[in-house]
Amino acid sequence: MLAVYSNPKWLTVVRGAVERLAETLGFPAVDCGSITRAVDEALINIVRHSYANRLDEPIVLYFRRTERPHDGQVQKGLEILFCDRGPEVDPRRLQRRPLEEIRPGGLGLHFIRQAMDTVEFTRKGHTNRLRLVKYLAEANSVL
Numbered sequence: 724m725l726a727v728y729s730n731p732k733w734l735t736v737v738r739g740a741v742e743r744l745a746e747t748l749g750f751p752a753v754d755c756g757s758i759t760r761a762v763d764e765a766l767i768n769i770v771r772h773s774y775a776n777r778l779d780e781p782i783v784l785y786f787r788r789t790e791r792p793h794d795g796q797v798q799k800g801l802e803i804l805f806c807d808r809g810p811e812v813d814p815r816r817l818q819r820r821p822l823e824e825i826r827p828g829g830l831g832l833h834f835i836r837q838a839m840d841t842v843e844f845t846r847k848g849h850t851n852r853l854r855l856v857k858y859l860a861e862a863n864s865v866l
Contacts, residue, residue: 729770729780729807737784738763741803744786748801749859757838758801758857764831765805765853773809773851782807789856800840800858807851812844 725740727733741762745755766782774780785804790797836842841856 725784725786727782727784728778729774729776729782730778731767731770734763734766737766745801745857748788750801750857751860754838754857754859758803761835761838761855762803764834765855768831769805769807769809769851769853773807773812780808791858793858798858800856803855805851805853805855808849809851811846812851 725737727737738759742755742759745758746752750758762784769782770776783806785802785806787802787804789800789802791800792798835855838857839855840858841854843852843854845852845854
């Protein structure tokens with residue numbers, strides 16, 4: 724578990740921790756970078772959209788190993804759960820914009836969905852929950 728505030732200065736700390744964790748779990752360098760970018764984008768979205776750029780709101784990240792059956796074997800992975808106390812998110816508004824539409828911003832969800840195998844948004848009580856999962860390719864399975 725890692726608890727931070729919605730202040731962007733904490734993003735560097737989280738990026739470093741996530742990248743080292745992904746490396747330790749055996750993800751190749753390209754996946755470590757993609758996972759780290761997805762986490763960074765998710766945190767930026769929480770700060771901007773859930774907390775309207777307020778600097779003192781809590782964000783809690785939970786990390787755990789996970790598994791799934793895949794091609795008759797067990798595929799291991801990393802699950803990251805983000806929890807924030809912002810307003811409820813309408814999942815219909817979480818549509819990524821077309822890549823050919825050239826303008827700043829709006830690509831965070833694209834990067835997140837491109838990098839991760841599972842992206843789920845839920846609400847439990849007063850808490851928004853974003854669940855991201857990335858699985859290791861069998862050849863790299865160290866978890």
